Amino acid sequence: MASKRDDFLDAVGYLMATPGARSDDPIFTTPAEKVSGREVDWAILDEPYMRDLKKMRPEDFNRLYNVEFTMNKEAHSEVSQALDALAARMSDYFAERTESEVSTTLLSPGQLTVEVPGKGYRRQNHIGGEEFVATSVRQGAAGKLIFVFKPTAASQYTKMEMNEVDAAANLDGFRATMNLAAGGDFFAEIRSIRALATKEKEAKEVVEKAAVYADFGSW
Known part of the structure; x- marks a missing residue:
C-alpha cells in the first residue's frame, strides 16, 4: 500500500x-x-x-x-485566497477593456506555453513580434499568477499562458498593463500577499x- x-x-x-x-x-x-x-x-x-x-x-x-x-x-x-482575489480583479479589468487597451507583443524569440484545441498544452517556438490580447488571470500550481492571452493572428492554438515574472519581462509594455489591472503597483501587492x-x-x-x-x- x-x-x-x-x-x-x-x-x-x-x-x-x-x-x-x-x-x-x-x-x-x-x-x-x-x-x-x-x-x-x-x-x-x-x-x-x-x-x-x-x-x-x-x-x-x-x-x-x-x-x-x-x-x-x-x-x-x-495567501491563496488573496492571490485568487487579485486574479479575479485583474480578469475583470481585462474583460472590461477593448482589445487594443490590453494588447501586447512578444519582445524576443522564445518558447511559449500554448493550448491547442483537442491536444492540450504544449511548448511552441515563437520568433518574437507576435501580438496577444490579455483575457484573464488565474493562480497557477506553484502559487504564481498565470496570465492568459489569445493570439491576434490566425494560429493553431487558442490561448497562450505566461506567469507573472515572464509576462513582465517578455511582453512589450505589459508591466504597465499589469499595474493598471491591479489598481496600483502589481509586484508590490504580490510581495505584500x-x-x-x-x-x-x-x-x-x-x-x-x-x-x-x-x-x-x-x-
Missing part, C-alpha cells in the same frame, strides 16, 4: 512534468487522494526540501506532514521548536 509520502511525491511529480497542470486537477480532488494540491504547491517551491522528503522513512514523513502542512493550512489558505507566507514559516518554526522541547521534556 502506498504511503502518504509516495502519494505526495507522485503529486509533485505530476505538477512538475505536466505543462498547464493545476492543483485543482482531478488527481488532487478525488476522494481517494491523500494529498491536496495546495500542499503540493507549497513544497514544490523548495527543491532541497523535496530531496529530503525522498530520503525519509514513511513514518518520519507522516510525523513531519502533520507539523508542516496540517497545522499551517489556515495561513496558506489566506506573499509576506503572509513568511508569517506562516515563522509559525511553523515555533511549532517545531515546541515539539522538540516537548520531546526533550519526555526523556
Whole structure:
C-alpha cells in the first residue's frame, strides 16, 4: 500500500512534468487522494526540501506532514485566497477593456506555453513580434499568477499562458498593463500577499521548536 509520502511525491511529480497542470486537477480532488494540491504547491517551491522528503522513512514523513502542512493550512489558505482575489480583479479589468487597451507583443524569440484545441498544452517556438490580447488571470500550481492571452493572428492554438515574472519581462509594455489591472503597483501587492507566507514559516518554526522541547521534556 502506498504511503502518504509516495502519494505526495507522485503529486509533485505530476505538477512538475505536466505543462498547464493545476492543483485543482482531478488527481488532487478525488476522494481517494491523500494529498491536496495546495500542499503540493507549497513544497514544490523548495527543491532541497523535496530531496529530503525522498530520503525519509514513511513514518518520519507522516510525523513531519502533520507539523508542516496540517497545522499551517489556515495561513496558506489566506495567501491563496488573496492571490485568487487579485486574479479575479485583474480578469475583470481585462474583460472590461477593448482589445487594443490590453494588447501586447512578444519582445524576443522564445518558447511559449500554448493550448491547442483537442491536444492540450504544449511548448511552441515563437520568433518574437507576435501580438496577444490579455483575457484573464488565474493562480497557477506553484502559487504564481498565470496570465492568459489569445493570439491576434490566425494560429493553431487558442490561448497562450505566461506567469507573472515572464509576462513582465517578455511582453512589450505589459508591466504597465499589469499595474493598471491591479489598481496600483502589481509586484508590490504580490510581495505584500506573499509576506503572509513568511508569517506562516515563522509559525511553523515555533511549532517545531515546541515539539522538540516537548520531546526533550519526555526523556
